Amino acid sequence: MATEQVLSELLTRAMPDREEGYRVLDELQDERTQQATLPELERVAPGFADWIVTAVFGGTYQREGLSLRDRQLINLAALTALGGVDPQLTGHVKTGLRVGMTRKEVIEVFVHLAPYIGMPKALAGLRVATAALAELDAADETVTEVTAS
Numbered sequence: 598m599a600t601e602q603v604l605s606e607l608l609t610r611a612m613p614d615r616e617e618g619y620r621v622l623d624e625l626q627d628e629r630t631q632q633a634t635l636p637e638l639e640r641v642a643p644g645f646a647d648w649i650v651t652a653v654f655g656g657t658y659q660r661e662g663l664s665l666r667d668r669q670l671i672n673l674a675a676l677t678a679l680g681g682v683d684p685q686l687t688g689h690v691k692t693g694l695r696v697g698m699t700r701k702e703v704i705e706v707f708v709h710l711a712p713y714i715g716m717p718k719a720l721a722g723l724r725v726a727t728a729a730l731a732e733l734d735a736a737d738e739t740v741t742e743v744t745a746s
Contacts, residue, residue: 613651613652615647615651617659618653618655621665624665625654625665626688626692630691666693669692669693673690673703674706676722677706677718690726694733700730704726
């Protein structure tokens with residue numbers, strides 16, 4: 598009779614890396630975005646923000662096979678299909694630009710999703726993306742005004 602292996606010996610070991618999670622988070626999100634989210638989350642649910650960063654950015658994002666840009670495309674699609682997660686979708690639109698997506702590619706995600714997830718959800722995602730892009734434009738104008746003064 599063949600020797601049966603224990604399931605834990607057959608599966609790839611997941612080794613979340615807290616330090617790497619915070620490094621990836623810094624690459625994906627600017628400090629203002631992090632400060633708008635993490636301290637408040639820590640106040641409401643102590644330890645939850647650190648768990649998210651460690652498990653997601655220090656774990657899932659560490660897996661081979663997808664670039665950060667690919668992961669953002671998937672995030673945009675999943676969050677749009679889910680619906681009702683406008684703050685997260687807004688953040689991932691901005692992150693998409695940080696990892697090399699163009700504005701045209703971000704918009705095209707929502708157009709492409711329409712026949713798969715339905716027009717209302719695609720339009721809702723597009724509305725969120727448009728607002729996020731406008732917010733970035735306004736922030737750029739403010740920075741330009743300050744540096745020009």
